[in-house]
Each structure stands twice: as C-alpha cells, then as structure tokens.
Amino acid sequence: MSMRNMFKGGVAVPHYKNTAGCSTVKMGVPEKVVIPMVQHIGAPCEPVVKKGDNVKVGQVIGSSDKYVSSPIHSSVSGVVSDISPRLYPGGVSVMTVEIKTDGKQEIHESVTPPKYSSKKEFLEIIRQSGLVGLGGAGFPAHVKLSPPPDKPVDTLIINGAECEPFITSDYRHIIENSDSIIDGIKMLIDVLEVKHVWIGIEDNKPEAIKLLSGITDEDSTIDVVKLKSRYPQGAEKMLIYSITGRKVPPGKLPADVGVIVMNVNSVSFISQHMKTGMPLIKKIVTVDGSAVKNPSNVEVLIGTPLEDVFNFTGGFKSEPRKVLMGGPMMGIAQFSLQAPVLKHTNALLAFDEADAKVPPESPCIRCGxxxxxxxxxxxxxxxxxxxxxxxxxxxxxxxxxxxxxxxxxxxxxxxxxxxxxxxxxxxxxxxxxxxxxxx
Ligand code: SF4
Ligand code: SF4
Structure with a gap:
C-alpha cells in the first residue's frame, strides 16, 4: 500500500544511491579499536576495565547505573592499551578505551543466548545488549520500548525510509537480512502487544518493498508502506504523520500519539541477539563520496578507525577535503580519520575539493x-x-x-x-x- 499523508515542507534531494547494488562486505579485525564511553543519548558510561586488562569479544567495558544510558562492549579480543579522554567533533572530550587486538576474536563467557519470560526481562536483555537507535539518534532502545503506562502504544513503525542521499546500509540490511527483520518485529509485537506494525520504505527502493511485502503478505498485523521519496521522510515525526496521520506535538514523543518507531537495523539486531547473545559490536556502513575509490557497504567492528575502513575499501581516488559520518544533510564533519565507527554510524562519506567547497554566505533576501x-x-x-x-x-x-x-x-x-x-x-x-x- 502507499502512504496516506504527506508532511509539510521538506526538500527533493538527489538520491545518489550508488551503492544500492553493493552487497555487504565483511571487514576483518583492525590493529586497534577506539571505543568512546558515550555512543548514545543519556548518561556517559564509566570504563569498567583498566589499562593492561585482557578483554574478549562481547565483554562489557563501559557501563552506567543511570536508566537513560547504554552499556558499551568490546568488539574485539585483545589488551586495553589506553584509557583517556579524546576530542571528538563538536569539541566534545569523551573518555575512550583503546584496545590493541590479538586477532583471535575470542568470545567472552557472558555471550550466551538470553531467555525471558516477561516484558520486564525482555527489556533488561535489550538494555544489557547495548542497543541504541541505529537510525542515527542513538537513543537507548530499552527506554524507547518502555513508554509510561499512561501512554498506551498501539502502533509500531519500522523505519526503512533511509531518505538521506548516498546511504544504502539500511537498504542492504533489508535485502540481506529480511528474515531477521521480520523475526525481530514479531518479538516486539508479542512483548509490546501492539495492534499493528507498519514498515515504511521510500519508493526509490522497490526491491526492498517487494521483498518485505512478499514475506508479510499473509500477515494481517504487518503492512509495508510505500513512502514518497522526500527528505526528511525518515525523521520520526514525519514518518509517523505520513503513515498514521497522527501529529506528534512540539516537545512530545511518538509514545504521546501511541507510536514507537524502530529502525530496520534495530529490529534485526534484536532477533540476532536473542539467538546468540552477542551484544552490539558491529555495524553496516555505506562508504561513498567523490573522493572514494570504491563505493561500498562494509560490515565494520565498532571502534574501527575511519582510516582503516576507507583503506579497506581501496582508499581515496583524490584528496578528501571533507569527511562526514552520516549523510550529507545531517552528517557530522570529522577532523581526524583516527575517529572511530560508532554504534549509530550508518555512512562514511569523503568528498573532494570541488564537492567540499562551502560557498560564501550572502545577506538574506527574505525569499521565504x-x-x-x-x-x-x-x-x-x-x-x-x-x-x-x-x-x-x-x-x-x-x-x-x-x-x-x-x-x-x-x-x-x-x-x-x-x-x-x-x-x-x-x-x-x-x-x-x-x-x-x-x-
Ligand atoms: S534544520 Fe531545523 S529549522 Fe531548518 S528546516 Fe530542518 S527543522 Fe526546520
Ligand atoms: S535568503 Fe533568507 S529567507 Fe531566503 S532561504 Fe535564505 S535565509 Fe531563508
């Protein structure tokens, strides 16, 4: 089915989905990972390891007792080589754990398939998994999935819009992991007791719409919605309005209008985590831009330095003058290629001189x-x-x-x-x- 409403405003941006046909390639283990103790909205984590400690894949290395926070796990096995504050874009200094890898990728004993028999236990598992909103915002998932009792939620929206130019990591995730996505949705239907699930995908991804529509055809609880490709269709408030016609008032959350929105990646992760117990330690990242030699989609361990990811794809074909984490509309400019891939990183874009030029500002002409x-x-x-x-x-x-x-x-x-x-x-x-x- 197609969407019923169109949000006001927005812009028609060129899509540049050059990597839509690029299957995800798995990158190996880098020499070191750099893992900041803030990769979410909420309270920072404190390191729970010290320099010289041996760590394993999936081991908790940072945690907080605050509710709005999310634990951080090691994506590698190796030795903690440094713990110190480091500067990140925006001028923010964040305590960071650096781990020299040993290449063995030994898995920590805590990584076992979890079991739950109540919503409370399910949410605690989600919290311990380190899942945060993988669509870009990094909001802790256990908080999002726990609306207050006076705000009953009847609708779950799965965000597969991916409206930013260049980025195709969610699209590839749908094509390559559709079963996990549907499995994760079914778990959430049981736990949240929602009446209906809508999977929203922009109409520039017909293959993804066809694939998920085919799988959900017989299921009257889940519908795939074809959304008009218009930026920022994937923003929560726009998505909710486009699909349900409900308007989230200023300063309010989706739960205020009975909705929870989860990214396609997040629901897929939930399914995989319940099967394996492996916490959030990797991401699919689109690597593209005019300075990139081989645009690709890459599965990367969290904490991998950006330079390693670019090198893995074949490096640059021209001097990169602007590197963005995220898309060209909302991405954050990076000042160092030593910055790491984070939980919510969905793209790394590098642009050459011509594309990186920032035109000079001129006075407002009040055109509106x-x-x-x-x-x-x-x-x-x-x-x-x-x-x-x-x-x-x-x-x-x-x-x-x-x-x-x-x-x-x-x-x-x-x-x-x-x-x-x-x-x-x-x-x-x-x-x-x-x-x-x-x-
Ligand atoms: S950046 Fe802010 S002010 Fe500008 S269009 Fe988007 S919501 Fe409006
Ligand atoms: S010139 Fe002024 S009114 Fe026109 S778009 Fe720019 S800021 Fe807005």
Missing amino acids: KCVSACPMNLLPLSLNFNVLKGNMDELHNLHINDCIECGSCSYVCPSKRHLVQSIRLGKAQLRQAAAKGGK
Whole structure:
C-alpha cells in the first residue's frame, strides 16, 4: 500500500544511491579499536576495565547505573592499551578505551543466548545488549520500548525510509537480512502487544518493498508502506504523520500519539541477539563520496578507525577535503580519520575539493524558501538572525528546540546562509545558559 499523508515542507534531494547494488562486505579485525564511553543519548558510561586488562569479544567495558544510558562492549579480543579522554567533533572530550587486538576474536563467557519470560526481562536483555537507535539518534532502545503506562502504544513503525542521499546500509540490511527483520518485529509485537506494525520504505527502493511485502503478505498485523521519496521522510515525526496521520506535538514523543518507531537495523539486531547473545559490536556502513575509490557497504567492528575502513575499501581516488559520518544533510564533519565507527554510524562519506567547497554566505533576501522547506513549521531565517544577535529569549519564542536539524532550510537557501549550523550553535548556547541556572 502507499502512504496516506504527506508532511509539510521538506526538500527533493538527489538520491545518489550508488551503492544500492553493493552487497555487504565483511571487514576483518583492525590493529586497534577506539571505543568512546558515550555512543548514545543519556548518561556517559564509566570504563569498567583498566589499562593492561585482557578483554574478549562481547565483554562489557563501559557501563552506567543511570536508566537513560547504554552499556558499551568490546568488539574485539585483545589488551586495553589506553584509557583517556579524546576530542571528538563538536569539541566534545569523551573518555575512550583503546584496545590493541590479538586477532583471535575470542568470545567472552557472558555471550550466551538470553531467555525471558516477561516484558520486564525482555527489556533488561535489550538494555544489557547495548542497543541504541541505529537510525542515527542513538537513543537507548530499552527506554524507547518502555513508554509510561499512561501512554498506551498501539502502533509500531519500522523505519526503512533511509531518505538521506548516498546511504544504502539500511537498504542492504533489508535485502540481506529480511528474515531477521521480520523475526525481530514479531518479538516486539508479542512483548509490546501492539495492534499493528507498519514498515515504511521510500519508493526509490522497490526491491526492498517487494521483498518485505512478499514475506508479510499473509500477515494481517504487518503492512509495508510505500513512502514518497522526500527528505526528511525518515525523521520520526514525519514518518509517523505520513503513515498514521497522527501529529506528534512540539516537545512530545511518538509514545504521546501511541507510536514507537524502530529502525530496520534495530529490529534485526534484536532477533540476532536473542539467538546468540552477542551484544552490539558491529555495524553496516555505506562508504561513498567523490573522493572514494570504491563505493561500498562494509560490515565494520565498532571502534574501527575511519582510516582503516576507507583503506579497506581501496582508499581515496583524490584528496578528501571533507569527511562526514552520516549523510550529507545531517552528517557530522570529522577532523581526524583516527575517529572511530560508532554504534549509530550508518555512512562514511569523503568528498573532494570541488564537492567540499562551502560557498560564501550572502545577506538574506527574505525569499521565504527556508520557511516553506521547514518540516517543523519554524522560521529558520529568524532563528539565524537571533542566534547571530545573541537574543536568547527570542530563540525560546521561536521554538528553536523543535528544530530537528534536518538541514532542509540550508539546502534551499539561495544566499547559502549557514542556517542549521547557527541553530545548532543557538541550541548549545541555550543548554549552557540552562546549566548555569539561566533559562
Ligand atoms: S532561504 Fe535564505 S535568503 Fe531566503 S529567507 Fe531563508 S535565509 Fe533568507
Ligand atoms: S529549522 Fe531545523 S527543522 Fe526546520 S528546516 Fe531548518 S534544520 Fe530542518
């Protein structure tokens, strides 16, 4: 079936899905992995290993007793060679565990298929598995799957939209692991007692739609929805509206309208984890961009330095001038190829000089294109103006925190104004002010 609603705004971006036909290739064990203690939204983990410790695959190396957090596991066997704070994009310093690998990939004794007989036990297993939202946000999955009792959830949406240009890792996951995806969905239907499941996929992936529609044909609880390819179709609020017509109010969560959204990768992981007990230690990553010699989809151990991943695919065909973790619309620019692949990394893009050029900003001509493109009904030009002026009160009035940082406004701006960058800065300034006891 096709979608019934179309969200307001958004942009038609070129797809550049060059790697859609590239089967996932498994990368070997790197010489070392670099594993930061924050790979999720919520409280950071504390290292529970020390320098010189021997560790095995699947062993917990970082944890927190806070509810909104997610444990971190070793993706390799080897020796802990360093524990120190390291600088990551955004100027954030994060405690990081470095492990020199021994190539044996010995599996830790804690890795055994888990058993559960209640929802509570299931959620505890999910928590201990280290699963976070694999669609990009990194929200701990056990929290997402535990809506408060006064917010009954009747609908589960599986996000296979993958609306960012270049990225095909979810698409490959559907093609290569469809059985795990359906198996994970069935587990969630039992545990969450939802009435209906929708799998949302953009119409530029007809093979994925056909495959999953065929498998779910006889199942009246699961439907595949063909979504119009329009960015940011895969953002939670847009996806929920497109499929159910329900609007998540500003500042509210999907559970407020009776919905939980999970990424295709996440449900597939749940199925595989329940069979093996192996926690989240690997990711499928799309490697592409004008500077990349051989665009590919690669299964990578979490913590693998980006340089190793690029080298594995054949390296660069020209000097990379911009490297992004994630897609070109929402990805985070990297300043070092020694940064590691994280739990929610879905793409590594490297662009040459011509594509990396940032055009100079010119004054706003008040054309209103950014307003029309904003799927959250915000006024990006006014947000930009007030961030630059330091008008903090006005930023609240303009609902800056409703911005999902999709970048649609920057994409359409004829004056090339750095709208989303300034909004991110404004949000960070408001957070700092709040931490100091301001608004
Ligand atoms: S799109 Fe750019 S030029 Fe047009 S109103 Fe928005 S900020 Fe101004
Ligand atoms: S203001 Fe935020 S939500 Fe609106 S288009 Fe710009 S980045 Fe997207």
